[in-house]
């Protein structure tokens with residue numbers, strides 16, 4: 125982290141707000157703005173958050189679903205537990221074959237909403253970062269086909285680049301409505317955008333057990 129980066133972060137309004145409100149990441153505001161505008165998550169729902177460390181999105185999701193709902197965070201890195209009964213955690217690689225089964229087992233059924241803020245370690249080579257990001261988004265798309273309820277919603281991070289349009293076309297096969305979003309809290313200089321898929325078309329079937 126350079127001094128310039130640290131100084132810029134201190135001036136950032138969402139960074140300050142997140143500190144003030146006790147959110148673990150400024151990214152929390154990207155999800156908050158989207159859920160307020162599109163009613164992405166509702167009280168009582170089950171939400172799975174892929175790539176959830178340190179946990180800002182988990183905090184927003186658990187507020188949105190309330191005490192009757194359930195939020196499950198998945199990350200390859202350890203997430204500091206959150207002190208709420210409606211938040212559960214799985215430490216796993218998104219590419220692990222048995223992950224859909226584990227998600228269904230933790231949620232005791234399919235999810236109403238799948239979130240993915242999965243992101244690779246940025247190396248600064250734009251084409252490599254973009255390819256890795258889309259690969260993670262495709263992994264999220266494969267998982268949601270096994271864990272999302274008919275009528276459910278998804279919100280998935282992507283980076284601009286040549287694969288973006290192809291990803292949108294692939295994902296659009298599964299949702300009645302969709303759009304690409306750039307929440308206000310997403311830094312203008314960042315190439316990130318989010319795919320919002322509303323009203324999942326497929327009927328949920330329990331995942332095939334992986335040997």
Ligand SMILES: C[S@@+](CC[C@H](N)C(=O)[O-])C[C@H]1O[C@@H](n2cnc3c(N)ncnc32)[C@H](O)[C@@H]1O
Pocket residue numbers: 148149151152174175176177178179180181182198199200201216217218219241242243244245260
């Ligand atoms: C931008 S951060 C998520 C921030 C989070 N939404 C929040 O508000 O705190 C992206 C996360 O994706 C996770 N990630 C990247 N590759 C992964 C993989 N293969 N399996 C699971 N998690 C992964 C990283 O460990 C990282 O914590």
